[in-house]
Amino acid sequence: MSAHPSQAANGGNLTFRRAVAADVEGIVALVNSAYRGESSRAGWTTEADLLDGQRTDTEEISRLLGAGDSVILLCLLGGEIAGSVHLEKAGATTAYMGMLVIRPMLQGRGIGKWLMETAERFARTGWGASRMQMQVISLRHELIAYYRRRGYRPTGGIRPFPATDPKFGLPRVGGLMFEVLEKPLLPPP
16 A cells, blocks of 8 residues: 555544554554553543453464455555554455554544545555444444444444443443444545
8 A cells, every 4th residue: 555645633644554564563552542441541533431341363364364365455654554454354345443543642633534535545456345334332423423423334233232241341231232333435526
């Protein structure tokens, strides 16, 4: 992937590329720092009030990188990893987007928007996907609103949170569920 014609709010150029095995530990650290623990509180995407524990580990990220029809895209700012997103081909016309993260201290600068657009373009042009799906914890109203502003709509689908698997985190509140959101991926004009 090449440089995106965007400028981050702090004036640095954003570039995007596919993650490789050497990136695994950096991705794990980034994802866990953006979702869980005190470091996540520097950004607005924290799940620290809902879940304890880790969000991912090297085993999961390595598996995602090695799986067919699965890719992790990195967003680089000044050569450093600023964000990442996992994409998976979920059917003939559907792609799944998950683990979209921006380094907490860089959130709110438009980097997430550029990374989402890059992920959507990758799914559309690389896999021929005509729609993107994601799932968001239903209690994350501000995050669902963020995705709605970017064209994602609730499908009515609800999935249970894997509360019995500590690899996904340890719930601090009851009733955690995932809400399924979807966006049509239109061909470029």
